[in-house]
């Protein structure tokens with residue numbers, strides 16, 4: 001397989017370091033370095049950015065990011081077995097790659113990064129959505145990141161870019177589209193990975209907006225949306241009852257019919273509703 005650097009092929013790396021894939025860690029590796037370089041290019045011009053990568057594994061995407069000229073890469077990997085392979089990459093790119101052996105849900109990467117920061121990752125499926133929601137819901141906006149270029153299961157990617165009225169529309173679409181531009185840039189069949197997962201995958205690219213698309217308090221919007229979609233098929237006057245006993249009046253004040261269902265309410269309408277709820 002063609003290579004983008006002078007390091008051994010990923011197949012050889014996996015074999016020589018005994019990196020048999022572990023399901024519990026969501027390990028489905030990308031072995032095609034041309035593909036990982038292509039994913040890295042979706043992240044934009046990396047030469048002026050630090051890149052945060054979660055779950056580098058044997059280092060396929062890491063090598064793509066470095067070959068595409070990333071200023072620096074900070075990679076956080078939970079599996080200690082991957083450390084020797086990642087150290088070899090670090091040695092080939094002196095001063096460019098820092099690896100932390102730890103859990104991305106617990107490590108604070110900001111102490112190790114200099115803005116502007118881009119995030120790129122082939123995320124472990126078990127923690128991918130949780131990390132995305134964290135990155136989308138900080139107290140302050142703009143966030144620490146300029147862009148996120150992330151591999152998800154196709155079904156999760158669809159939920160991030162979904163439009164009102166579709167089955168996939170829900171909290172993830174609203175959180176992502178409120179404060180970012182989100183689009184699917186690559187879709188990949190299972191056989192792209194080793195071992196192949198059961199489902200298709202997709203890379204989503206999100207760019208942080210300077211300011212949210214519509215005014216709303218983040219915590220209130222998050223609560224309203226989560227409550228509304230908890231019972232997505234019910235009318236809002238019923239699904240949002242716990243928000244206020246006068247929810248019909250609140251919905252009317254926001255310009256939303258109380259008989260409407262969550263999946264047909266636009267982002268702009270949910271933000272108007274969050275503003276009314278914040279007044280209660």
Ligand code: SAM
Pocket residue numbers: 025026027028029030031054055056057058059060061062076077078079102103104105121122123124125127
């Ligand atoms: N980036 C590599 C690639 O594209 O071939 C590996 C991707 S694999 C889907 C996910 C990686 O995330 C694995 O290496 C796994 O060990 C790592 N991982 C799983 N849970 C993690 C966590 N909580 N924190 C950091 N890394 C984690």
